[in-house]
Amino acid sequence: MGESSNATAASEASKETADSGTGRTGEPEAWLAQAIVRESPEAIVVADPDGIILVWNNGAERMFGHTAAEAVGQSLDLIIPEKLRARHDKGYRNTMATGQTRYGDKLLGVPATHRDGHRLSIEFTVALLRDATGRIAGISAIMREVTERRNTEKALRTRLAELERQLPAASPA
Numbered sequence: 001m002g003e004s005s006n007a008t009a010a011s012e013a014s015k016e017t018a019d020s021g022t023g024r025t026g027e028p029e030a031w032l033a034q035a036i037v038r039e040s041p042e043a044i045v046v047a048d049p050d051g052i053i054l055v056w057n058n059g060a061e062r063m064f065g066h067t068a069a070e071a072v073g074q075s076l077d078l079i080i081p082e083k084l085r086a087r088h089d090k091g092y093r094n095t096m097a098t099g100q101t102r103y104g105d106k107l108l109g110v111p112a113t114h115r116d117g118h119r120l121s122i123e124f125t126v127a128l129l130r131d132a133t134g135r136i137a138g139i140s141a142i143m144r145e146v147t148e149r150r151n152t153e154k155a156l157r158t159r160l161a162e163l164e165r166q167l168p169a170a171s172p173a
Helices: 003-018 030-039 058-064 082-098 147-170
Strands: 043-047 053-056 108-113 119-130 136-145
Touching: 043 058, 043 119, 058 119, 058 136, 082 108, 082 136, 119 147
Parallel strands: none
Antiparallel strands: 043 053, 043 136, 108 119, 119 136
């Protein structure tokens, strides 16, 4: 085989891997997907069908105060307020069993718990994750802390209610 044949083979191999590094057009390289998850400012958490944490990114560390080493392998109960755990567990198990979630495309707002015990208000979306056979392999959640905004909204609603109570008294008879 001459140099021309080797150059052609190298060029063809280069084209295959240039698509994405996987040989499949349009599929991102694993390092890129991992970097996006790791560095996202939002908390990204993935749990298996039993509710055991598999992925805990830097955003989750900042939001909840637990390192990835502390969180991975633990139950989602780590961040769920104790009084809501039974309700969450029931819904989670139902979703894993049926493959149905009523929250698939909705932004949810719920309380959560920080490592030091203080309460957080979070908003998040979920996505069911399926393996190559279509079986549910877990669930991912992308979360954002909104505690400050929720507290501001609550204060504004309280102030508005106070002002509305004062209106009848201030109106001329």
